[in-house]
Amino acid sequence: MVKFFRDPIHDIIRVEEPHILKLIDSLAMQRLRHIRQLGLAWIVYPGAEHSRFCHSLGCYHLAKRVTHHLRSTIPGKLDDEQIKILLTAALLHDIGHGPFSHMFENLCNQDLGVSYKHESWTKRIVLEDKGVNSILKSVEIDDFPQKIVGVYSKTITPYYLCDIISSQLDVDRFDYLLRDTHMTGARYGNFDQEWILRTLTISKVKNIVEVEDEEGNQLGEIETVVIDGKRGLSTLEQHILGRHYMYKHVYFHKTIRAAEAMLRMILKRAAHLIIDGHDIIGNAAFQKLVKNESIPVDDFLTLNDFLILSWVHEWAYSAEDDILKRLSQDFISRRLFKCDILDVGGKEYADKRDKLKEILKDDITYFFVEDEPKDIAYKDYFYQIKKEKSPQEIWFLNREGKPEQLSGYEGLLSAGKNALNFNTVYWHMPEEVLKRLNN
């Protein structure tokens, strides 16, 4: 059987592998229809309603195209089993995301003190979810689920297999950049995907990161995915700059971040009420989460954006707790926190912090969030490459066919790595508090 999906980015996505078709129909994958790719970005960009489901299908499709291209241009680098592993890993790479994607990670790790990583949940679902795991086990490849997990853990070899799913040149970035650009309408991220796919290749590169033997010789070489610079350097620059502008104008947008901060505070308040014994939510996963109890996979899979928004709407109208009700009402009415952007360290930061504590007193627990762009697990190349010899380096083949690091290339991008301010933090708080703070 073959199925065709119409897609705004890739036009037609053709799926023919029986196990992929079954995985698409699994509960764990269908749940991704109810998780927005960009969290609360629709609050600023009304079109940004696309889901993790369509992004996952897009990644599967691109993995298929990349593997087909690499196999046909460099014979012997990818066998059938490896391709099956990569296509499956691409499709499932986001199944561990919680509601509102990265917002949920910040809520757990920073506000609730509970360790949560979507990557760990993705691995758990692959290994433990009855639906997903049984489909994977039916594929005639030894330890297939473990091999999928190995791609996410980067423990399978050869190393370039992992690169296709997770690196500076992976199918995840290729898909989300074009999809987010299209769906938000912010056109910063457009790049020539057709061309960049055709310039991908695999090459051995030097181990650049400080490993020597006793004689001072560099050890190890990596075989990694690179760009053929003779044809693809301009497209690569376009891709990197597009990503950078999307981070600047969409992913780090202060109003989106403020909305996410506000939702975090609503859920933080709800969590504290649950811990105090208030019966405000029946959902087993959230109850266990806030009490830092182990959550079975079945329970985790009940969590999604719509469920949480339904709680917020209910609390806005009928919560008995004043803080929960006020925050929820403000959220659904789009009376969002306002944002102040400042640099950490220094006197201004310390003085403002003192003044804020004085203004908010106990309210600081639920009406203030200090937030760093770093929190959203950004993948902006410039953030990772300010210095040379970063493991996040992108390699290209120069005119002589020799691998070179992009960070050392004196092209359009060379100034970009120095253009970022790493010290910035966002402070989110109610508008009246911000006015008093800045008076």
Next chain:
Amino acid sequence: MNKIERIERIEKCIDIIGGEIVGRKKLHKLIYLLQAKGIDFGQDFIFHFYGVYSPTLSVDLHIAEDLGILIEETSGPAFKIQLKEENGSGEAKCGSGTEKELVKFLADQPASVLEVLSTMVYLHQEGFDGERLSAKLNELKKHLEGHFPKAKELAKELYDIKLS
């Protein structure tokens, strides 16, 4: 843990080992191994061909440099990260005696040993054990084979990881 707290912990760690460390990569392995022993630095790690690596630590080091806390300069093929004089006490006041001893002990190991050891700890956390761990280590870090015996000894002693 916010930016300031994370940077303070990095600063204290470097202070404990005499105010400098040679090897950006060595620092990543060191922090990873300390976190695995329960000393929280608030850093997230991923695995790479070069072993465990933290994009967040990388950014925090840039910030610490921008704030004038650290300086980083090349030292042969590696990078030397050092506290600026006014920031190093020479006698770190943080952490228990046991923690300080552990930091010093690990920092005294060669970078390649830390790379193998941190890979073993990572694999162990990913569910590898015994012969499977040995085989995977061999597959991923063959080029550092000469450092396996020392790393295995430390894995057993410090992290209770047994290999075949």
